[in-house]
Amino acid sequence: MRLFLSAASLVLLSLMTVLPVAAHANAFQAQELARLETNGLKSAGAKRLKSFVSAPKGAQGDVKFSQAWLDAQPKATGSAEWRCLAEALYFEARGETVKGQFAVAEVIKNRVKSGRFPGSFCGVINQGTGKKYQCQFTYTCDGHKEVIAEPMAFARVAKVAQYTIDGKVPPLTDGATHYHTTAVRPRWSQVYTRTTRIGVHLFYRHTWRSASN
Secondary structure, three states, X not given: OOOOOOHHHHHHHHHHHHHHHXXXXXXHHHHHHHHHHHHHHHHHOHHHHHHHHOOOOOOOOOOOOOHHHHHHOOOOOOOHHHHHHHHHHHHHHOOOOHHHHHHHHHHHHHHHHHOOOOOOHHHHHOOOOOOOOOOOOHHXXXXXXXXXXXXXXXHHHHHHHHHHHXXXXXXXXXXXXXXXXXXXXXHHHHOOEEXXXXXXXXXXXXXXXXXXX
C-alpha cells in the first residue's frame, strides 16, 4: 500500500530530522569555543589577565597627594625641560604639601600651553631672567646662586615634575596661570580671577581682555 504524504507532513518530517542535528552541532561548537577560551586564558597567565582589567599604570587618578606615595615612586630622570621644572619646584614650592607642589607645576604647564607665554617649561621659568626682580620666578633673578642643598626634597619634586610633564595628574587649579603665597598680595591679584587655594598658595586665572572689550 502506497503512502501519500501531504506537503505539511513532509515539512514536519524534514524538521524532525534536521533540527536535532543542528542543535547537536551548535552545542558542540559552544563547547569547543569554551574549551579554546579556557585554554587561552590559562596560557595568558595571571599577571597578563590582571592587566586586562586594571587601569594603565600612571593614568590620571592614580596619583595620590601624599609624601608616602611620592617616596614610593621610582626615581625621576628626564630631559632639560624636566630639569627646569624640577628646579623651579624645588626653589618655589619644596616647603609646600605634595598637592601644592603639583598645583605649582600645573600653573607652569598651563603657561606653556596658553600661547601667551614661552612655549617650553624652560622658557616659561626663565622668562625675564637677568632683570633683577622683573622675572616671573623670583629665584631666577634675586641675585642668589641656586644651590640644591636638600637632595631628598629635590628627589621628591623631581617626581612631581615627571608626572606633570607626562600628563598623569588630574587638574587641580582650574586653568590657573598665576599664583602667590598668602604672605603677599600683588596688584594683579585684584583683577585676575581667583580659582582656588592649595596650602599657602592662592591660584588665579588671567582675566584676558580682547580689543573689543
